[in-house]
Amino acid sequence: MKKKNQTPDLKRRAFMEKILKGTIAGSVFLVIPAGPLICKIPEQIKGIRGNKYEMTSKKFAFIVDITSCIGCGSCCVADKREYNVPDHNYRTWVERYIKDYDDKVYVDSPNGALDGYHGPRKDIKKPIRDTFFVPKLCNMCKEPSCVQVCPVGATFKTPDGFVLIDKKHCVGCGYCIQACPYSARFLNPETNSADKCTWCYHRVRKGLVPACVNACPTGARQFGDLNDKNSNVFKKLNGPGVISVLKKEMGNQPALYYQGLRREVI
Amino acid sequence: MQSSYNVHIKRIVLILFIILVVGLIAKQVLTPDSFGIYGHYRADAIHDEVNREIRHMTNASCEPCHEYESENLATGFHKKLSCEFCHAPNADHAKNGKKIAVMSVTEKKNINALCLRCHNDSLWARPEKIIKTVRMPEHLKDQEVRLNNVCSQCHYVHAPLKYINRPEKAKKMQETSL
Amino acid sequence: MHNVLLTNYVFPNDMHVHWSMMIALYPYITGIVAGAFIISSLYHVFGIESLKPISRFSLIFALAFLICATLPLLLHLGHPERNLYMFITPNPSSAMAGFGYIYATYGVVLFLEILLIYRPVLTRLQANTKGLIKLIYTVLTLGSDNLSPRALAMDNKLISFLASVGIPMACVLHGYVGFIFGGVKAHPTWSTPLMPVIFLLSACVSGIAGIILTYVLIKTIKGKYIDMDCLRTCVKYLAGFIIIDFVFEMLEMFSHYYLKTQNHHMVAKLWSDSLFNTFWIGQVFLFSVIPIFLLGCLAFFKIKDNLYKFFAGFISLLLLLQVAFMRWNVVIGGQLLSKSSRGFTVYHPDMFGREGIFVAILVLCAPLLVLFILGKIFPFWIEPENKPI
Numbered sequence: 066m067k068k069k070n071q072t073p074d075l076k077r078r079a080f081m082e083k084i085l086k087g088t089i090a091g092s093v094f095l096v097i098p099a100g101p102l103i104c105k106i107p108e109q110i111k112g113i114r115g116n117k118y119e120m121t122s123k124k125f126a127f128i129v130d131i132t133s134c135i136g137c138g139s140c141c142v143a144d145k146r147e148y149n150v151p152d153h154n155y156r157t158w159v160e161r162y163i164k165d166y167d168d169k170v171y172v173d174s175p176n177g178a179l180d181g182y183h184g185p186r187k188d189i190k191k192p193i194r195d196t197f198f199v200p201k202l203c204n205m206c207k208e209p210s211c212v213q214v215c216p217v218g219a220t221f222k223t224p225d226g227f228v229l230i231d232k233k234h235c236v237g238c239g240y241c242i243q244a245c246p247y248s249a250r251f252l253n254p255e256t257n258s259a260d261k262c263t264w265c266y267h268r269v270r271k272g273l274v275p276a277c278v279n280a281c282p283t284g285a286r287q288f289g290d291l292n293d294k295n296s297n298v299f300k301k302l303n304g305p306g307v308i309s310v311l312k313k314e315m316g317n318q319p320a321l322y323y324q325g326l327r328r329e330v331i
Numbered sequence: 332m333q334s335s336y337n338v339h340i341k342r343i344v345l346i347l348f349i350i351l352v353v354g355l356i357a358k359q360v361l362t363p364d365s366f367g368i369y370g371h372y373r374a375d376a377i378h379d380e381v382n383r384e385i386r387h388m389t390n391a392s393c394e395p396c397h398e399y400e401s402e403n404l405a406t407g408f409h410k411k412l413s414c415e416f417c418h419a420p421n422a423d424h425a426k427n428g429k430k431i432a433v434m435s436v437t438e439k440k441n442i443n444a445l446c447l448r449c450h451n452d453s454l455w456a457r458p459e460k461i462i463k464t465v466r467m468p469e470h471l472k473d474q475e476v477r478l479n480n481v482c483s484q485c486h487y488v489h490a491p492l493k494y495i496n497r498p499e500k501a502k503k504m505q506e507t508s509l
Numbered sequence: 510m511h512n513v514l515l516t517n518y519v520f521p522n523d524m525h526v527h528w529s530m531m532i533a534l535y536p537y538i539t540g541i542v543a544g545a546f547i548i549s550s551l552y553h554v555f556g557i558e559s560l561k562p563i564s565r566f567s568l569i570f571a572l573a574f575l576i577c578a579t580l581p582l583l584l585h586l587g588h589p590e591r592n593l594y595m596f597i598t599p600n601p602s603s604a605m606a607g608f609g610y611i612y613a614t615y616g617v618v619l620f621l622e623i624l625l626i627y628r629p630v631l632t633r634l635q636a637n638t639k640g641l642i643k644l645i646y647t648v649l650t651l652g653s654d655n656l657s658p659r660a661l662a663m664d665n666k667l668i669s670f671l672a673s674v675g676i677p678m679a680c681v682l683h684g685y686v687g688f689i690f691g692g693v694k695a696h697p698t699w700s701t702p703l704m705p706v707i708f709l710l711s712a713c714v715s716g717i718a719g720i721i722l723t724y725v726l727i728k729t730i731k732g733k734y735i736d737m738d739c740l741r742t743c744v745k746y747l748a749g750f751i752i753i754d755f756v757f758e759m760l761e762m763f764s765h766y767y768l769k770t771q772n773h774h775m776v777a778k779l780w781s782d783s784l785f786n787t788f789w790i791g792q793v794f795l796f797s798v799i800p801i802f803l804l805g806c807l808a809f810f811k812i813k814d815n816l817y818k819f820f821a822g823f824i825s826l827l828l829l830l831q832v833a834f835m836r837w838n839v840v841i842g843g844q845l846l847s848k849s850s851r852g853f854t855v856y857h858p859d860m861f862g863r864e865g866i867f868v869a870i871l872v873l874c875a876p877l878l879v880l881f882i883l884g885k886i887f888p889f890w891i892e893p894e895n896k897p898i
Contacts, residue, residue, distance in 0.1 A: 153521075154522065155521040155522055158521050171516050172849070172851055173516070173518060174518070174520075174521055176521075177521045188516070210695065213602045214603045214604070214693070216599060216600055216606035216608070217591075217594040217595060217599065217600060217606070218598045218599075218600045219594075234594065235587070235591075236587065236591045236592060236595070237586050237587015237588045238582075238586055238605060239585075239587075240603070240605050240689070242522075243527065243693050243695065243696065243844070244693050244694075244695055245695060245848075246694065246695035247848070248521075248522045248847070248849070251525070252525075252527060252587060257588055258587055314771075315694055315695070316694075331772075331849055331850050331851065
């Protein structure tokens with residue numbers, strides 16, 4: 066992977082270190098300077114660039130609209146390429162649900178939908194009544210069970226609500242992977258630490274939407290700032306439609322919402 | 332000379348005390364600097380994540396060098412597609428404004444595979460409103476073209492209906508949807 | 510939700526079983542530690558005189574296993590070189606973070622208890638040996654040679670204190686391991702408040718069985734005398750613990766069948782398909798029902814000493830296997846059911862990998878090797894001319 070040299074110069078690093086080691090009040094204001102190419106790309110999330118990023122006041126939401134998902138898998142490809150995810154591990158994936166006339170449900174996700182869905186399932190002999198696709202990713206829970214069980218504090222929830230992993234601190238015990246009810250986590254065989262979808266935190270902090278949201282051609286994946294009353298996500302969450310979450314009974318309070326979620330989805 | 336009756340207890344207590352003190356000092360010294368500022372984690376880890384390389388730069392980053400394709404894409408039915416999906420992330424293609432690798436999609440089977448990922452009708456899961464789907468090879472038969480044709484032989488992939496004369500209904504859709 | 514499953518669907522990240530045999534071995538080893546300590550405490554705290562012959566041996570046995578307890582964990586960690594973070598930045602909300610401090614404190618308690626109990630023996634050995642071993646004994650007796658009644662009386666009080674404190678500590682040492690599983694709501698077969706109880710009870714079973722088996726084997730191989738009264742008492746306690754343990758294990762399994770909570774039929778299928786051999790045939794029938802039946806025979810029929818010794822050893826071996834199978838069924842079995850509630854994955858342990866079969870065998874043999882070495886320093890058995898504690 067060719068790395069772009071984006072580390073801030075010494076002056077800025079010293080400044081940030083001062084902020085980090087400063088008071089709690091001072092440290093919530095982190096100014097992240099953008100790299101050269103980013104400035105030429107229009108921002109996709111309003112209000113992040115050029116302003117002080119006050120972590121504790123930020124609130125984001127991710128909404129997946131099942132009725133728009135066509136199962137193309139562009140999101141999965143974009144995610145894999147953005148992070149160079151090792152094979153057989155998935156930060157996000159798309160499931161295909163097939164229902165027949167006896168109400169039987171068949172679910173599959175060939176290679177996490179990285180190659181898309183090329184045709185109907187050959188092993189289902191019965192007539193099919195309905196098919197739909199369900200994208201899955203980290204639910205970015207407000208009460209994450211993964212953070213609760215990490216023995217060393219390597220996974221955590223940031224003040225702006227993102228659950229991230231500190232791969233320099235992770236010992237690779239795998240407890241968080243067991244604790245996640247959504248199977249969003251895996252052990253990265255290259256870094257030997259836990260890994261998962263981060264809602265592209267590095268992109269969001271520079272005013273861009275997550276790579277999967279950017280790639281989705283139908284708008285099934287949407288991301289936005291809940292403090293922006295004109296954003297899609299704000300309107301959807303505060304509008305009249307039905308919004309659901311997965312495995313509500315777990316009590317994790319996900320910040321990932323689903324529109325058009327079907328009862329067959331677990 | 333015999334040692335006093337409790338010398339071994341005193342030594343045990345001393346050793347335990349030393350271990351305790353050394354342990355506490357070690358814990359203090361070895362705890363990473365930015366640990367505990369926001370919570371039970373290394374605050375610098377947030378920085379590490381923010382400084383990760385951004386690899387997909389959105390369609391806007393392709394426009395300066397690929398004006399023709401960008402313009403066609405933006406005005407056609409494929410305006411919502413990400414260039415970087417069919418081609419490659421910006422980070423693999425350009426560095427410091429210079430091209431480092433060629434990312435064109437030229438092979439027949441690759442083009443067909445990419446198109447059919449979305450437009451394959453046989454999955455029944457794609458509502459008409461969202462996307463127009465076709466079934467292969469029926470579509471080729473309907474259009475009376477050879478059965479080993481590639482999609483791009485008729486459709487200009489960046490603006491797929493630009494050179495298609497027949498689907499007036501589809502062109503009407505252009506005004507109403509998207 | 511009717512007819513949920515027809516095809517096997519496992520979440521993409523659930524295909525790989527993350528917690529391998531090493532994670533099943535760790536509770537096995539710490540369980541034996543806790544169980545062996547309980548047997549020793551039955552003598553030192555509750556004054557059950559018939560257990561005196563093995564009271565010291567069981568402590569050394571516990572120490573040998575405790576020393577090796579971190580081995581499977583270090584072999585499992587993605588970054589074993591960072592293991593000290595458990596001590597440096599332990600997360601108070603995580604059950605697993607308890608590992609560092611609980612393990613260390615318990616190690617100190619156990620080691621101190623051993624030092625104090627063995628002090629008279631070691632002091633005598635220190636005076637009568639030469640060279641490296643003499644140095645070791647000097648260090649272990651902390652340079653003291655005072656064996657006056659006043660010193661011994663003080664030692665006795667401390668031993669009683671340590672043994673008493675050691676019982677809840679041993680319970681915590683193994684109870685928290687059970688809670689590591691019991692606290693995971695995402696796995697339906699793990700998430701139950703009974704988990705720490707089951708783990709602790711099976712720990713006691715494995716510890717006592719380990720003691721009995723090694724006692725019978727060592728004494729038989731060396732042609733030495735086996736205290737039948739001691740053996741019978743051990744077997745009695747073993748029977749008590751396995752019966753209660755079996756009841757709780759069956760209760761936990763039965764409550765799934767009875768309560769029929771969501772997706773219970775997938776849990777049932779786990780036990781009837783993936784785990785049929787290791788659970789019903791192995792853990793339940795071969796290694797619980799048969800030993801309990803044999804223990805009943807030993808209790809109700811008069812059996813000649815030699816035959817009794819054989820059965821005691823044989824039953825202990827079966828029960829050691831029972832606990833091993835139970836750990837396998839919980840740790841690995843629990844991960845076989847995908848969180849999709851729609852399918853099962855399979856576990857294929859590799860032969861020679863870091864967490865493979867070969868290494869697992871080595872890890873199981875390591876405590877026995879350590880026990881052998883410790884036996885050269887700490888005499889297992891109380892000799893008649895020694896003043897016993």
